Amino acid sequence: MPLDVIGAGLGRTGTMTLKTALEKLGFAPCHHMYEVIQHPEQAAFWEAAARGEPVDWEEVFAGYRASCDWPSCAFYKELAARYPAAKVVLTLRDPHAWYRSVCNTILPAMKGPIVLPDGSRAGPPGDFAALLIGEKTFGNDFSEEHMVAVFNRHNEEVKRRIPPERLLVFEAAQGWEPLCSFLGVPVPSEPFPLTNTTGEFKKRIEERQRQSAQGAA
Known part of the structure; x- marks a missing residue:
């Protein structure tokens, strides 16, 4: 089954x-970092991809109809070439708000077990996250100036590389209408799913830390 939708936006851009919206619209399942956490056997594949080794995209995306977030967003060019009929969605947000969100969520979470949306805990997805996000994406320079520059450069590259008729530049606050129009599907009657805010993510990290401390006592 080929991918129908490729998310090119970096993590913490909605x-x-x-993912939740696409799955509600029928593009399910949608691959996301949480898929790797829940299926740690995928980590070896993504580590190989991060090292530039040849990989078979059909292997990791078997059964999926869409992808977004890290790790797949780092390979949007390869995926766009492999699945030429797929549409591309570039999720955006204010660059400095994005930086603060990453510092409060992804970077701390890379250092230990990750708390899933349902509150359960899972082990880290492996060295590939530090390799792909920390080293390959940001060169292990986590200063605001550098990360915002990388963020902006990535977004501009996506806009240059993907033909406009194939690309939707999207912010979550826009809701259902532009996404549904782009994908050619009806607009649902239910509210647009705004999920996984920084506050929610931080709360789960803090709860994980408390549980870890209690377990070590």
Whole structure:
């Protein structure tokens, strides 16, 4: 089954919201970092991809209809070439708000077990996250100036590389209408799913830390 939708936006740009929305629209399942956490056997594949080794995209995306978030957003060019009929969604947000969100969520979560949306805990997805996000994407420079520059450069590259008729530049606050129009599907009657806010993510991290401390006592 080929991918129908490719998310090119970096993590913390509304990618969990996009995943949830796409799945409600019938593009399910949608691959996301949480898929790797829940299926740790995928980590070896993504580590190989991060190292530039040849990989078979059909292997990791078997059964999926869409993708977004890290790790797949780092390979949007390869995926767009492999699935030429797929549409591409570039999720955006204010660059400095994005930086603060990453610092409060992804970077701390890379250092230990990750708390899933349902509150359960899972082990880290492996060295590939530090390799792909920390080293390959940001060069292990987590200063605001550098990360915002990388963020902006990535977004501009997506806009240059993907033909406009194939690309939707999207912010979660826009809701259902532009996404449904782009994908050619009806607008649902239910509210647009705004999920996985920084506050929610931080709360889960804090709860994980408390549980870890209690377990070590």
